[in-house]
Amino acid sequence: MDNSSDALLPDEGLVRRWGLSGSAGPLPVLPAEFALEKQSFDFLRAEHGFSAMIEVNGRRVLFDTGVTADGLIGNLDRLGIAPDSFEAIVFSHGHFDHVMGLNGLAERVGRANLPVLLHPDFWLRRRIVSPDRTLELPTPSRSAIEGAGFAVVEDRQPSFLLDGMLLVTGEVDRTTPFETGMPPAHQALRDGVWQPDQVVHDDQAVVLHVRDRGLVVLTGCGHSGIVNIVRYAQRLTGVDRIHAILGGLHLRDGAIVPATVEALAAEAPGVLVPAHCTSWKAQQALAAGLPGAFRPNAVGSRFEL
Template identity: 75%
Template sequence: MDDITLRAVDGVHVTTLIDNSSDVLLPDEGLVRRWGLSGSAGPLPIVPSGMAEGGRTIDFLRAEHGFSALVEVQDGGGVRRVLFDAGVSPDGLITNLDRLALPPDIIETIVFSHGHFDHVMGLEGLARRLGPRNLPILIHPDFWTRRRLVLPGGALELPTPSRAAIEGAGFAVVAERRPSFLLDGMLLVTGEVERTTAFETGMPPAHQAFKDGVWQPDPLVHDDQAILLHVRGKGLVVLTGCGHAGIVNIIRHAKRLTGIDRLHAVMGGFHLRSGPIIEHTVAALTEESPSVVVPAHCTSWLAQHALAAALPGGFRPNAVGSRFEL
């Protein structure tokens, strides 16, 4: 895509629908509104209980090993909404939407960061609730790739998204390898991310893909993509699902695509576990000086701690129900 101009918007709200942690005691913090006992993002739902006096108890959001976020783009008094990823369990996403009092029919487009099942399978519950309605789903062409992990106890084949099932449920699949605009040019999907750093080498050899009739190493997860927004007067917002392409690669790719050098916020899965990559990534992110840093999902405690120490002014912990008002 040539001559990319990403339209600036008045604001972006990102609400975490699925993540690895749920913390009802986190308080509001500046631009972050929390859902829970200490936050103001929304009331706690009351549900029936046979074990409580009066027959009622308080319900809480569910955390699971996966990621999903609702992106609300505000411009000119209007609001446009995109769902980014769907989490791992069939009912986790839809039940958390219910707990947050967010009706699923407000979603106008779905973007998947990649085809790993912990970002996709919550689509099932959403499909049951919505019914067939030709809702667009934007993916990379390699989204359907069969993958497995070769572990000491044997190979574990990962659940693979079914194109027949997804289209049969009434979704309109759009596969694109290159960058794609959504919402009349206000949101940009990166497409395949160029790998340029020496330290972001991808998945270990245990991660394999079935290609050309054989299982072979799949370190790069080529279908990994992010979404980009430009908040007027503040800079780029980068939202990732897992960040398999490398969070630094993604940020640099985003800046090359858009020509916007100022990074306002970087959020989502950074896929940082352990080893020297943490030090290199933290150093590179510190040079970018983002105002907001929200590592989620597949970012280890070690990496979270290092990011919090290096970027104390921008670091914000994530939890299900957190709403970041950028």
């Protein structure tokens, strides 16, 4: 799941696309009364949310679940991916646009007893306060998730999945001066008091090491700052080379964009796939600053790294 759906994107090297021009999978059909053939093509849904499948040696982990109950499960069906084929679920953080699609998955697979890895701050109530209104964000329910049969695993520290092949970063160290997180309007309820929550401590990423190529870093929103995340992954693994960076970067506008582009260009990743919460301006800056690495994302894109 991602914010963009583009059925006309062609395959491009290591990227296989799903749609009219790609080879990632056949297009399903739906009944269509207004078509002479009484059927039409079905396409993947996009929504303001994120979800990715990680597959290593045939073993699968689900990273985030999107925002709507029918979004993730509907796209799994269209892609021909069995919902019960995942060994674990990792949540990047507790914002609703990465979590609430779990409902549709749970209804389909039943009590699967899947481990769900997350940071303890995942459960915080959060809101956004502006001069004219206060918007309280939907909060993940521990009782509902555990009641559905998922085994919650909380950790602030790094951990491993798939027999050590997949690293979950846990809480990311914040070291750059320009990645300052969310605006003060983003607040969390702590000890009964609403407080600014710029840092979003629960933001975590997953990391793989591809032999002879370097690290693959996958983010949900990148609230920790993508440069912080990359440098933290390097420190955790002892591997300096970056092969690919994929996922939401939470880059909007302002001085943070050129600073991020400069820092990522210095890392020279082979593949850069900004998604979800990366603004059009930031996408353009990243494409200009890292033209050889930049790849646009769309729902159903398969990156074979």
